[in-house]
Amino acid sequence: MEHPFINNISDKSLEELQTQISDLQKKLGFAYRTGNGPLISQINMAINSYQAACGKKMDDMIKKQNMGATINIQKQ
Numbered sequence: 001m002e003h004p005f006i007n008n009i010s011d012k013s014l015e016e017l018q019t020q021i022s023d024l025q026k027k028l029g030f031a032y033r034t035g036n037g038p039l040i041s042q043i044n045m046a047i048n049s050y051q052a053a054c055g056k057k058m059d060d061m062i063k064k065q066n067m068g069a070t071i072n073i074q075k076q
Contacts, residue, residue, distance in 0.1 A: 009049065020050050021050045
């Protein structure tokens, strides 16, 4: 499920997305230590949104590289 207050993360770079995920995971650790259930849910939802955007960017990068489905293993 996407977090309703996160907008336009598709225009961020892969590095920015990964940095944001890392920051959110630190905040999630704090939320677990304090036992704040609603905050844990919100941060998890935000992390899922950023991870989905990161996965989409990775998929797009792989498609742009146009790697074929075959791998040549013949000796030369």
